[in-house]
Amino acid sequence: MIKFNVPPFVGKEFDYMREAVANHKICGDGIFTKKCDEWMEKRFNANRVMLTTSGSSALDMAALLCDLKTGDEVILPSFTFSSTANAFVLAGAKLVFVDIRPDTMNIDEKKIETAITEKTRVICPVHYAGVACEMDTIMDIAKKYNLLVVEDAAQGVMSTYKGRALGTIGDFGCFSFHETKNYSMGEGGAIVLNNPLYIKKAEILREKGTNRSQFFRGQVAKYNWVDYGDSYLQSDLNAAYLWAQLEKADEINNNRLATWNTYYNAFKYLQERRIVELPTIPEGCKHNGHMFWLKCKDFETRQAYIEFMKENDILCVFHYVPLHSSPAGLKFGCFVGEDEHTTPDSDRLVRLPLYYNILPEDVQRVIDKTLDFFGV
Numbered sequence: 337m338i339k340f341n342v343p344p345f346v347g348k349e350f351d352y353m354r355e356a357v358a359n360h361k362i363c364g365d366g367i368f369t370k371k372c373d374e375w376m377e378k379r380f381n382a383n384r385v386m387l388t389t390s391g392s393s394a395l396d397m398a399a400l401l402c403d404l405k406t407g408d409e410v411i412l413p414s415f416t417f418s419s420t421a422n423a424f425v426l427a428g429a430k431l432v433f434v435d436i437r438p439d440t441m442n443i444d445e446k447k448i449e450t451a452i453t454e455k456t457r458v459i460c461p462v463h464y465a466g467v468a469c470e471m472d473t474i475m476d477i478a479k480k481y482n483l484l485v486v487e488d489a490a491q492g493v494m495s496t497y498k499g500r501a502l503g504t505i506g507d508f509g510c511f512s513f514h515e516t517k518n519y520s521m522g523e524g525g526a527i528v529l530n531n532p533l534y535i536k537k538a539e540i541l542r543e544k545g546t547n548r549s550q551f552f553r554g555q556v557a558k559y560n561w562v563d564y565g566d567s568y569l570q571s572d573l574n575a576a577y578l579w580a581q582l583e584k585a586d587e588i589n590n591n592r593l594a595t596w597n598t599y600y601n602a603f604k605y606l607q608e609r610r611i612v613e614l615p616t617i618p619e620g621c622k623h624n625g626h627m628f629w630l631k632c633k634d635f636e637t638r639q640a641y642i643e644f645m646k647e648n649d650i651l652c653v654f655h656y657v658p659l660h661s662s663p664a665g666l667k668f669g670c671f672v673g674e675d676e677h678t679t680p681d682s683d684r685l686v687r688l689p690l691y692y693n694i695l696p697e698d699v700q701r702v703i704d705k706t707l708d709f710f711g712v
């Protein structure tokens with residue numbers, strides 16, 4: 337059976353976890369947490385990065401830091417994971433879903449402006465498959481209307497847009513280190529704080545509403561409950577696991593990209609003959625090989641393809657059911673403008689097996705069976 341995903345494991349994870357235990361500090365903000373945070377700050381040229389318990393909790397933090405009032409509106413794509421939306425619902429906002437572009441499956445930056453009202457406060461672009469949204473346009477719109485930008489870069493660790501790391505362009509960026517992502521700690525994530533105005537508030541928010549971070553730095557004599565907060569600190573045990581993978585970040589990235597390119601080259605011919613559609617990597621974007629998707633001509637063909645691959649012991653999977661037509665989406669938001677691509681294109685999309693160190697012969701089998709199915 338060729339699995340759809342196998343979580344990355346590079347070999348040093350257990351050594352580092354043992355070291356974390358030997359340090360007698362396995363809670364948050366230990367040695368490995370600091371290593372991971374600092375590595376990301378340096379590598380991504382980010383102002384401040386903090387590990388969190390998940391990509392979802394990084395989004396929750398970002399949404400709370402936006403300080404939304406009931407009825408404030410947040411613009412986001414409907415073609416995304418529930419976590420993107422949950423964060424803003426929990427923060428009291430109303431969701432405004434905007435259509436996606438068919439070439440990247442990212443929010444269509446040209447359709448954002450018409451969705452803006454007096455109540456709009458935030459734009460939340462999602463970098464689907466680790467391919468960047470059109471951030472220059474999005475940042476220009478945000479500036480023009482005085483909006484905050486939260487980048488859902490859960491899938492975008494190590495990707496760039498015009499030389500800048502995804503997650504470092506908006507006011508906040510959110511990464512995920514779930515086991516389905518490129519770098520993993522089981523469950524985990526990180527928030528990127530690009531606007532220095534929010535750093536102190538973020539430290540308090542993640543430390544149960546206390547100023548303990550300032551206390552540890554000797555900036556205050558004792559620590560107090562100073563504001564509302566929660567616990568978003570990741571355990572140093574998990575950070576130790578992640579650290580092994582960050583040390584090999586380039587190797588993992590290159591390995592995934594090589595598989596992605598192999599698929600792309602093998603299926604280019606199908607695209608030229610208009611049998612399938614393949615992802616576009618826009619000019620100026622460098623992606624991280626997070627995902628390889630293709631779009632069949634219709635829903636029925638996609639279902640038949642998934643079934644055919646399964647019969648051949650290969651797991652290919654579809655992706656998001658659009659949020660705006662889901663029970664919670666109907667309750668918490670609305671779609672603005674025409675659903676030109678969100679529903680029709682998500683119905684046709686399928687993802688192929690792609691993970692760190694997938695065997696070349698397995699990749700070849702996925703290719704052969706796919707070409708068999710499409711009759712070429």
Ligand SMILES: *Cc1c(COP(=O)(O)O)cnc(C)c1O
Pocket residue numbers: 390391392393416417419420462488490491511512513514523524525
């Ligand atoms: C994975 C993912 C999340 C959630 O991350 P978790 O670490 O699983 O909480 C949020 N948004 C997108 C787009 C994702 O792919």
